Amino acid sequence: MDDFSLLDPRFSDPVAAAEYLETLRWPDGVVCAKCGESEREPYLLKGKSLKGRRVWKCRACRKQFTVMVGTIFESSHVPLNKWLAAFYLLCSSKKGMSAHQLHRMLGVTYKTAWFMFHRIREAMKEPAFAKLGGVVEADETYVGGKRKNMHGRETRGRPPQKDGLKTKAPVLSLVERGGKVRSQRVANVTAKELGRVISEEVDLNARLMTDELRSYEKIGSMLADHRSISHGRGEYAVGEVHVNTVEGYFSILKRGINGIYHHVSRVHLDRYLTEFDFRYNRRGLSDSARTIAALEGSEGKRLKYRDSFGGFPSTT
Numbered sequence: 653m654d655d656f657s658l659l660d661p662r663f664s665d666p667v668a669a670a671e672y673l674e675t676l677r678w679p680d681g682v683v684c685a686k687c688g689e690s691e692r693e694p695y696l697l698k699g700k701s702l703k704g705r706r707v708w709k710c711r712a713c714r715k716q717f718t719v720m721v722g723t724i725f726e727s728s729h730v731p732l733n734k735w736l737a738a739f740y741l742l743c744s745s746k747k748g749m750s751a752h753q754l755h756r757m758l759g760v761t762y763k764t765a766w767f768m769f770h771r772i773r774e775a776m777k778e779p780a781f782a783k784l785g786g787v788v789e790a791d792e793t794y795v796g797g798k799r800k801n802m803h804g805r806e807t808r809g810r811p812p813q814k815d816g817l818k819t820k821a822p823v824l825s826l827v828e829r830g831g832k833v834r835s836q837r838v839a840n841v842t843a844k845e846l847g848r849v850i851s852e853e854v855d856l857n858a859r860l861m862t863d864e865l866r867s868y869e870k871i872g873s874m875l876a877d878h879r880s881i882s883h884g885r886g887e888y889a890v891g892e893v894h895v896n897t898v899e900g901y902f903s904i905l906k907r908g909i910n911g912i913y914h915h916v917s918r919v920h921l922d923r924y925l926t927e928f929d930f931r932y933n934r935r936g937l938s939d940s941a942r943t944i945a946a947l948e949g950s951e952g953k954r955l956k957y958r959d960s961f962g963g964f965p966s967t968t
Contacts, residue, residue: 656740656940662733666704669732673719674706676947684710685721704731724771724950734758738768743946744939747908748927770960773923775950776930784828785855789898790862792841795909795916796820821918823925826853827898832933835925847871861895901932
C-alpha cells in the first residue's frame with residue numbers, strides 16, 4: 653500500500669504524479685483512453701511529454717491522450733501534482749478543508765480550489781450498493797444558516813420569515829451499525845418522504861432504530877422490527893435501542909459544516925454529504941488508503957463548472 657506524506661515528490665513533480673496515476677489506473681499496462689485498445693499497447697510521445705504532461709498515442713485509433721482523459725481531471729489546467737495533493741488533503745482532513753485553505757496551500761485561485769474540491773466530491777460519489785441491513789439507525793438533522801446570509805438563489809420565491817428550521821435544509825442519515833452511512837437532503841420530514849428514502853436504502857429484513865418522531869411509524873411497520881427512543885422523556889439508550897451511532901455521525905458533520913465550511917448552500921449540500929459519508933465509510937482505512945479509494949473513483953466521471961450548480965450530473 654502506498655503511503656503519502658506532504659513531502660512526497662508526487663505532490664511537487666507533475667511527471668511523478670502522472671506516472672503514479674497511470675500505474676493506479678492501468679496496473680496491467682496502459683490502455684487507450686479513447687478507444688479502449690489494450691492488445692497493442694500505446695506508446696509514449698516523448699517529444700510532447702513536456703511541461704509535466706505524459707502524452708500517449710494509440711496504435712489502433714491513432715489518437716493522443718493522457719491519464720486525465722475520461723476522468724474528473726479531464727480538461728483541467730491544474731498540474732496533476734496539485735490535484736494529487738488536493739485529494740490527499742481532503743481525504744485526510746477529518747472534518748473537511750475549506751477552498752480558501754486549499755487555494756493558499758497550492759497557490760491556485762479560490763475559484764479553482766472551490767471547483768477542484770467539488771470535482772473530488774464527485775469522485776467520492778459511490779455507486780449503488782446493497783441495501784443497509786441488520787440494525788439500522790435513522791435520524792434527521794437540519795443544515796443551514798440565517799436567511800440574511802443565504803444566496804439569492806436560495807431565497808427566491810420564499811416569503812419573508814423568521815430564522816428557524818424553515819430556513820434550513822433537512823438531512824436524513826441512515827447508519828448500519830458496524831457498517832456504512834448514507835445521507836441525503838430530503839424535501840421534508842413527513843412520513844411519505846422519509847418512508848420513500850428508507851424503503852429505497854434499507855432492507856425489509858432490517859431492524860430500524862429511531863427517535864420518537866411519528867413520521868417513522870408507517871415505514872417502521874413494514875420492516876422486521878422498529879424500536880424508538882424518546883428523547884422527550886430524557887431517554888437516550890434503553891438496551892440496544894438508541895440512535896447514538898447516527899448522532900455521532902451528525903456531530904462530525906456539524907463540526908465540519910459549522911467549523912470548516914461555515915455555510916453550505918442547498919444547491920451543493922448533497923456533495924458535502926457525499927464527502928462526509930465517504931470518509932465515515934472508510935474510517936478504518938489510513939489516510940493514504942482513503943486517498944487511493946477516492947482516486948480510483950475518479951475514472952468515468954466528469955463535472956463541468958456550469959453543471960456544478962445543479963446537483964449531481966450523470967456519469968459519462
